[in-house]
Amino acid sequence: MVLAGKKLEAEFPSLYWSPCAALCLNLILTDLGKLDLVKETVDHASKITRYLYNHCNPLYLMRQFTDGHEILRSAPTRFATNFVALQSIHKQKDALRTMVISKEWTSAPCAKEAKARNFVDLVLDQKFWKDCASICNFSEPLVRVLRIVDSDERPAMGYVFGALHCAVEEIEKRFQKKKRAIQQPVLKAIEERWDKHLNKNLHAAGFWFNPTNQYDKELMSRYHTTTSGIIDVIERYAAKDPALCKALTKEMRIFRGAEGDFGRVTAIADRDTMLPDEWWLTYGCSAPNLQKLAIRVLSQTCSASGCERNWSLFEHIHSKKRNRLEHQVMNDIAYVQCNSRLEQKSQLSKRNYDPICLEDIGKFAEDWILEDDPQVLNVEEIERYRKGLVPNDKEICNAIAMNDEARWIDEDYENDMNASQENEHNGGGEEEDHTDAGRVDEHNGDEDDSFYEENRGSVTDWTFEYR
Structure with a gap:
């Protein structure tokens, strides 16, 4: 893809090519996910979610203590799933720690198992919560930039350059005391991807054309190099027309000085409330040539x-x-x-x-839910779990009753099929009666199977691991 973009730029000198900004941010998050700190913390957190979402009583208690909030949430992309999951778990830190020391937990039958004791140790691990907070602090600004880039509400070309630099500055501010351990590896991963993919003059031009940035003197003094980027875009845009290039550079001074319609009271008020391309369409009449270029740049998409x-x-x-x-x-x-x-x-x-890759999001989230070696409960263990559940909870009672009915239907269906197969194997003179009976058994089996398929969804959450 990169080679094809370079060939297109070489063939058409006035053409600008830039890779997908969402892909670039996804690659940054992927590189950060390879850090030892992140891998160990993600593995620790996934053990917590696997236990909770594969055991009905702990899951019920978790939802009680979190006021019905789940500790797993969907992420903007599959690459950001781990970081969004860590942010969600850290948000429920107090609720989870309160749950494992509560009377409801200690009196539950499942609390005496080895897996439950290991789960309590995982939740009460102070180092895990400390590392989780650190990861959330440096991943949260990047996830915000990712949401801006993939937003359907506004073109992001005028915001990519400033948003990513603000994220870097925020990370530097948060980890001033942990430069060697966290700040340097994170910033190195960001800089490598930025320099390789997104460090394009087109993004600098989008930043420069954005009126919110242009009339902020402090911001423009920090990113004064964007002026070089806009000049490069103008030279490529008007390469074969010196008169147009001269007119564009002249109109740049009009825009910077807020002259003409750029200085109207309504134009000043709409700088922060109106989309940049619409703002230029409304107030850019004083610089018609620059207006046309600005609308072209700011209307570009930066995501695939x-x-x-x-x-x-x-x-x-x-x-x-x-x-x-x-x-x-x-x-x-x-x-x-x-x-x-x-x-x-x-x-x-x-x-x-x-x-992006919507089909793989659910598959990627399985690492947070599915156990590596799920246990299979026998009848005695299931009865013990039932006695420990709240008897007045109608949702649980209905789910248990539906599960029993579906299991009995399965058993009856299997018995009927086994009997039918034995009759076919034995044969006999009563061939017509056997055929009629086989038809009745087959019909009943189909009805039972369809009933089970219709009602299976309502009990999946409670029997996911057992099946």
Whole structure:
């Protein structure tokens, strides 16, 4: 991809190419995930979540002490899952520690098991919570930048440069006393990816064109090198037109000095409230040539999320089982589905979800839920768990009753199938009666199996590990 971008720039001198900013931030988070501190802390935290989400009584107590909040949340991308999960667990630190020393926990039957005692040791480990706080402190600014880059609400080209530099400054401020242990490895990972991928003049030009940044003298004095970036963009944009290049540099002075429409009272008031490209469209008439260039730069996308979303949608429509669709029909289906999702998203929530590798998010989260060697409970252990549960909780009682009914249906279905197979094996003269009985058994088996399939979803959370 990088080589193809360089060839395109060489072929078309006025063309700018830059990699996906979301991918760059994902690679930064991936590099940070390889640090020993992060790997050990993630492994420690995943043991806590595995125990909780594979044992019904501890999970019930956890939800009571956290007021119904889960300790696992979806992340903007699959690369950020570990860091978002650590932030969520650290947020429930007091609730988890209170739970394992409460009377409800100590009196529960499951608290006497070896796994439960190991779980208590994991939750009460002071070093784990200290390391978890450190990781949250340096990952939280980067996750915020990732959300800005993948936002569907506004073009991020005018914010990428400033957002990433603000994140670096925030990390430096938070770890002034831990420069060698944490600050240096984290900043090194960020700088390597930034210099290799995102250190482009186009992002510097987006920063310079943003009126919120341009009229902040302190901010522009810190990032005065962005002026060199905008000049490079202008020279490439007007390479074959010296008159246009001269007009652009002249209009730069008008924009910096807030002359003409740039200095209007409404323009000053809208600098921080209006999107940069809309602001230029409204108040950029005093510099028509620079206005056209600014709108082009600020309207650019810096993430490949839209392309990834379309690819995932077409892969879902054009599958191995449905591969004879005509081209126009497939485009129409994709159009309807895409607009339906946008309409549903605007109605239900304003939160942005990252479509990059959406299919792998659930698979990646299994490390936080599934046990390596899940235990299988016998009848006596299940009865002991039941006695320890709250008898007045209707949700638990209904789930247990539904689970028993589904299990009995499975057993009856298996017995009927075994009897049918034995009759077929033995044969006999009553061939017509055997055929009718086989039909009745088969019909009943289908009804039982469909009933189990319909009701299995309501008890999955409580029997996930046992199955």
